[in-house]
Amino acid sequence: MSSQNLVTVTPDKDNDEIAIVTMQRPPVNSLNLELLQALSKTLDELSTSDFRAMVLTSASPTVFSAGLDIMEMYKPDLKRAEQFWSTLQDVWLKLFESNLITAAAINGHAPAGGCLLAMSCEYRAMVSGKYSIGLNETALGIVAPRWFMDCMLNTISQREAEIALTTGKLFSVEEALKVGLIDETAKDKEDAINKCLGFIEKFESIPPLPRSMTKQKFRANGVQWLKANKQADIDEFVHFLKFPQVQQSLEMYIHMLKSKQNKSE
Numbered sequence: 725m726s727s728q729n730l731v732t733v734t735p736d737k738d739n740d741e742i743a744i745v746t747m748q749r750p751p752v753n754s755l756n757l758e759l760l761q762a763l764s765k766t767l768d769e770l771s772t773s774d775f776r777a778m779v780l781t782s783a784s785p786t787v788f789s790a791g792l793d794i795m796e797m798y799k800p801d802l803k804r805a806e807q808f809w810s811t812l813q814d815v816w817l818k819l820f821e822s823n824l825i826t827a828a829a830i831n832g833h834a835p836a837g838g839c840l841l842a843m844s845c846e847y848r849a850m851v852s853g854k855y856s857i858g859l860n861e862t863a864l865g866i867v868a869p870r871w872f873m874d875c876m877l878n879t880i881s882q883r884e885a886e887i888a889l890t891t892g893k894l895f896s897v898e899e900a901l902k903v904g905l906i907d908e909t910a911k912d913k914e915d916a917i918n919k920c921l922g923f924i925e926k927f928e929s930i931p932p933l934p935r936s937m938t939k940q941k942f943r944a945n946g947v948q949w950l951k952a953n954k955q956a957d958i959d960e961f962v963h964f965l966k967f968p969q970v971q972q973s974l975e976m977y978i979h980m981l982k983s984k985q986n987k988s989e
């Protein structure tokens with residue numbers, strides 16, 4: 725699949741000022757360089773378009789996004805790893821600070837980087853079911869970067885975030901609702917999108933510029949560090965990937981994911 729098709733943008737059927745942005749990298753929308761580049765390009769295009777709002781969702785029936793593609797971190801080509809991390813930083817900054825009203829219709833699992841994308845939006849409706857969402861990096865033997873943490877702190881309390889991150893917690897849909905990691909539950913994807921549209925409607929009579937400026941001021945603390953330390957953050961990521969223990973943890977995790985599949989056959 726060409727990178728162009730990894731993300732689609734379609735106007736909402738009832739309101740052409742709202743973009744439905746769908747990630748479609750089967751099987752689980754894991755965020756590899758190409759998907760991140762497609763997201764980055766989409767966010768650039770949206771920022772200069774007539775759309776005033778977007779709903780981020782996924783074409784998979786059960787997974788919003790499985791987070792970063794682990795294969796980008798396992799025995800990586802270091803030049804590509806730099807580009808990968810830099811593109812992830814850009815996607816996060818563009819989404820977190822977007823001028824558009826942003827909402828996530830989370831139609832399935834959203835671990836780690838998937839949770840980051842959802843938390844970067846202003847509103848989250850998640851389909852009920854046996855899905856999970858959270859920053860589970862420590863459980864994989866890796867450390868969520870500071871700006872992942874800042875993003876979570878913009879969403880739930882510091883205490884809940886610290887416990888969740890140190891334990892690598894993946895929240896059930898009910899638990900996520902209880903701590904405020906999601907705003908609403910939904911019965912299916914269509915319902916989740918409708919709930920996001922309901923949130924977007926609240927801004928019908930609010931002028932866009934003061935709205936987006938207010939949002940960006942609220943979010944400024946979270947982005948300041950990354951903007952000032954982009955290269956240092958890339959260097960740390962690449963350095964981190966060189967640790968044998970990190971590679972070992974990733975290898976074990978990949979085996980675990982594959983054997984999980986064998987077990988259910």
Ligand SMILES: CCCCCCCCCC/C=C/CC(=O)SCCNC(=O)CCNC(=O)[C@H](O)C(C)(C)COP(=O)(O)OP(=O)(O)OC[C@H]1O[C@@H](n2cnc3c(N)ncnc32)[C@H](O)[C@@H]1OP(=O)(O)O
Nearest residue numbers: 754790791792793794795833835836837867960961964981
């Ligand atoms: C000291 C400070 C240093 C700081 C600097 C360093 C910072 C490093 C931090 C890096 C941050 C990372 C954030 C991340 O996002 S890491 C990725 C975390 N993701 C996960 O843990 C999710 C893993 N996946 C799952 O749990 C499940 O797949 C699912 C999402 C619940 C879906 O389950 P389902 O049963 O539907 O699907 P399968 O598990 O059978 O998966 C189908 C195939 O997809 C492959 N897969 C799944 N997830 C990933 C992934 N994240 N990357 C790559 N590939 C993935 C899976 O292996 C199956 O492949 P197969 O069909 O070939 O067997």
